[in-house]
Amino acid sequence: MTIFEKSKKGRRAYNLPDYDVPEVDLGIPEHLVRSEKAELPEVYEVEVVRHYTDLEAKNYSVDRGFYPLGSCTMKYNPKLNEDMATLFRWLHPYQPEETIQGALRLMYELKEMLMEITGTDDMTLVPSAGAHGELTGMLIIRAYHLDRKDYKRNKVIVPDSAHGTNPASASMAGYKVVEIKSSDEGLVDLKELEKELDDTTAAIMLTNPNTLGYFERDIVKIAEMAHEAGALLYYDGANLNAIMGRARPGDMGFDVVHLNLHKTFSTPHGMGGPGSGPIGVKEELREFLPVPVVRKDGDRYYLDYDLPKSIGMVRSFYGNFGVLVKAYTYILTMGRDGLKMASDMAVLNANYLKKLISEFYPIAYDKDGNRPCMHEFVADGTKLLKETGVKTLDVAKALLDKGFHAPTVYFPLIVHEALMIEPTETESKETLEAFANALKEIVEEAKKNPESLKEAPKNTPVRRLDEATASRKPIVRWSKE
């Protein structure tokens, strides 16, 4: 039942203090005064608590169990981070800088640490999400080329395994997008790249490790090729959780690096956001960063708006500061040793789970199941579909019945029946084994009784939903019928 149906005229969940300011005429012209009140619910406080407690109980979450969504890094979100963020709730962005020195210092130190982790020379903390960072990064690249009067660069190259946001962001930045085919190893095909790479190329966008979970081992060569052609190399940081403390995108030759603090740095995903997508850049790109940039002058921290060549602003204020506090707390807690440990164990977990699963489920671009992956891998359900008629979607739904969240499905697009699995470092060996067993049971069930899987899930708050009708005849708000 919706909150609107629980509403009853006369109930209330708020109380305000007595109002001691004398009444004054507001002088708003009559035609601009609201004629009918907005139909918000009228409920009392207990109803608010029960309603949202009831809704919340219908969600799966990291706190509830294993959430192996590939490329999403659903690691544990430490409670300490949440507590620390609450300390900074009551700050207004336009307070005098002297009164927010602690907050600015936190941002400055976070920026310095993230630059160190990525091997970049300057950074903006403003972008609100990964895709927002991508757009920011592509605009920086555009500003760089235009500043050099290099006007003919109008295209961006992305591999066909790229996240959907890459082509979408490049396109928003005004670029034509060229997708290149991956090699039969699932890596960037250097020959394909060479064919497309020319003096009209503004940038190559890469995720490394890529969305198949493999590290682009030719990365240094790719960087050389890009730079030789006058293009820049963009790092999609969605998969940074694989390599912290071992390798830095900046050192590999990437010019622009985005981070997802809500993935790698443990801030919660909050049902889809807010995240934070800082962008680190090399020296020659720093003058194009969006404003403001957090800087330090002696003991004083300040917001620098004085970048004449800046791309401008990409949102209001200074970014998702509340998220930054959580990432800062996480890095302090983990330290350089813990960050490396996190990446090491994320990769160990992925390889262990891959090994267990490869016994009964083919792994994409890994014929014998022995190819090391990074923090994630893609299981391929093509054979299962052919043999049993059971689709990856059915497998995903059956996993829900067994108490797990499903992996990312049907992505990357180059694996048709993809199950993209990222266990993260915060899962135990026992959890990985339980998940592998559940998947194995599903595969066995598919062989014995495929029809039963098409009916999954059965143990969830609702069962399969009619998405087609929902999109064909959209009902996008509640209304009294």
Add this chain to the structure above:
Amino acid sequence: MKKYTYIPHTEEDIKEMLATIGVKSVDDLFVDVPKTISPESLKIPESKDELTVRSIVEGLARKNRFLNEMRVFTGAGIYYRYIPSVVYHMASKPNFVTAYTPYQAEVSQGTLQALFEYQTMISELTGMEVTNASMYDGASALAEAMLMAVRVSKKKKVLMASNIHPEYVRTTKTYVTPQDIEVVMVDYDKETGQIDLEDLKRKLDDTVGGVAVQYPNFFGVVEDLKAIKEILPEKTMFVVAADPIALAILEPPGKFGADIVVGEGQALGSFPSLGGPGFGFFSTNMKHVRMMPGRLIGQTKDVEGRTGYVMILQTREQHIRRSKATSNICSNHAHNAVMAAIYMSTMGKEGIVEIARRSANTAHYLAKALEDKGFNLTFKGPFLFEFVFDAGDGYEKKWKEMVDKGILGPLPMERFFEDMKGKALAATTEMVKKEDIDALLEAIA
């Protein structure tokens, strides 16, 4: 081996796992990765225990002045409002905080229904037919609205009133210029503070795809949406950036024929948090829904006929449409949107009106008191809870000094507009009491 409370691996585990995988060491899994750095050389401190981390972060927190220990008259897009305890408690529940995008609808009905209800509530406030599941903030929502206006109208010029929040204007320009969209600024009337209708008429022609105004505008003045809409050609997209609390007592833009209504939602239950995260709301009408950016939740039935909710019209989005998507947005600000739904449920139909009225009444009382002290209001146009007044030369210094008296005074405007030296933007909310106004009047004199 060091102990990390978020990582479960024992030495035994690692040994067994490596044996199963068939490698000797974790390093063997990284054979493809060029070792560009040794972990020891990374200039980041060693790991720390919780108590130590806590004391470091608490130390940084102490180096700020917080709104809840001041009398607050600064607004300009972020507002110090009352957030009932129940709002944060409900929003902080772990299956809201630690869930991801509702890709698996069967185990995400909490998220989906909460967002569906959020969409309904914002549509009520804006007077529009459909609201998406949130954007990053008000500024990027306006930028995306202008991109959508261009998509719908197929005309690559947009007009923006120069009394829109300057950061929203800057953000919009950043977003639209790479796509060769021209932004033309429309003057504001120096007397009323509203958009200059004559200048708008002059700049309107059949190459203009969309016009944006703010309601109330950055100066706090309420724009006459009826008069503006009357000037616009029928096919010109009418975009309104609105304050959600103001919409509790102002006639909604939908009533005046707005095509897109966006705004910053922080005032609906999100903490000021130095400006983020709040969220952006984005509403339009059904005839344009397929041009809309962002996630959208729809109601449907499951195989047993039970009501449920799913993400709909996903073919607009980047994960399907890639370079042809309506926007690149993926992560949004869903948690803040749900927080807003809880806030709107808590304040309810009457509460939101009451705080809007109080905020406005207090502002008008303050305006009158300032005038009595000889501070003139800059604009004559109608206003709600923000207004600009002439605070006099050297006000910026006074503004900083007032903090020592526990007052975050009206915001100096010079930082936004060079020609507004000595002017200040005052904002009041339901948090301001009469004694706060008395203290401000004494300090500012």
